[in-house]
Amino acid sequence: MVNRDTAALDDPVGGSLRGHHAHLARRLGQAATYLPDVATFATLPTEPKPDDWAELARLLGRGELADLFSHPATPPPDWEPVFSLEGRQMILPDDTGPAEPSASEADSGMADSGVVELGADDVPEMLDLVTRTRPGPFRPRTHELGTYLGVRDHGSLVAMAGERLRPPGWTEISAVCTAPEARGRGHAARLIGALVARITARGDHPFLHAAETNTGAIALYRRLGFTTRTPVTFRGFRIP
Incomplete structure (x- = not known):
């Protein structure tokens, strides 16, 4: 078998919401997340700008959890850390x-x-x-x-x-x-x-x-x- 390209696994949430799970997505600008009863995961561009964070905040709502899954970007300083879990x-x-x-x-x-x-x-x-x-x-x-x-x-x-x-x-x-x-x-x-x-x-x-x-x-x-x-x-x- 030919080895598969694993690049899609760098942003598995974004790849899912843009593709196979698009019908289960909520979107605002470049921000996306799942419908609330489906999953908590959210995604942003690889290098999000301030406007992208603002769109995610409006999409999810004040006081809500932004579950970034494995997205490495650093959120605005007033976003309170809720959890950080090391995995593979x-x-x-x-x-x-x-x-x-x-x-x-x-x-x-x-x-x-x-x-x-x-x-x-x-x-x-x-x-x-x-x-x-x-x-x-x-x-x-x-x-x-x-x-x-x-x-x-x-x-x-x-x-x-x-x-x-x-x-x-x-x-x-x-x-x-x-x-x-x-x-x-x-x-x-x-x-x-x-x-x-x-x-x-x-x-x-x-x-x-x-x-x-x-x-x-x-x-x-x-x-x-x-x-x-x-x-x-x-x-x-x-x-x-």
């Missing part, structure tokens, strides 16, 4: 096959494995699982960003993972989480494998993000073939 962006190299299980196993064994596709009717359970496991931001319409898969045990949702950001040529795997009582059974690896198979089948390439403190997740992603592309810092600010 990881990709699946082109010479790496789908994470376990293989594409054929994911397709043929979906029903037997208990992996199911999740939708609007599953949102209450998805939100409950996220509350218990805290994999990252997840809102009532986050599932509209892409395909979300889950594992049920005796009818209860015990694990899930899905597609989030969609910059050109790439799809982010996110919201990987397993209920405490269901851990150690390989659910996360199975869900990631099923998502990798779907992503690569449509011609996209998988990537993901992980907080540096989440060493267990990073170890799992490495085992499944993901490698670190670059360190990132996730940042959020309160608009005055």
Whole structure:
């Protein structure tokens, strides 16, 4: 396989909002963000000018959170820092096959494995699982960003993972989480494998993000073939 251009991953939020997720975007000038019930992430030009920051402030509103994801620009001095989290962006190299299980196993064994596709009717359970496991931001319409898969045990949702950001040529795997009582059974690896198979089948390439403190997740992603592309810092600010 030919190695893919990773430049789109430098601004995955902007690439998503300008492209595949344009129908889920709010815009004002050069500033853009997701609809409130979908995601908090916002984006600006690579080197924003004062007018760009002002447009983002008007777009989000006074006192609201500007979730800049991994955008490196420094906001105006009166924007109050809310969080700063060190992390990494990881990709699946082109010479790496789908994470376990293989594409054929994911397709043929979906029903037997208990992996199911999740939708609007599953949102209450998805939100409950996220509350218990805290994999990252997840809102009532986050599932509209892409395909979300889950594992049920005796009818209860015990694990899930899905597609989030969609910059050109790439799809982010996110919201990987397993209920405490269901851990150690390989659910996360199975869900990631099923998502990798779907992503690569449509011609996209998988990537993901992980907080540096989440060493267990990073170890799992490495085992499944993901490698670190670059360190990132996730940042959020309160608009005055």
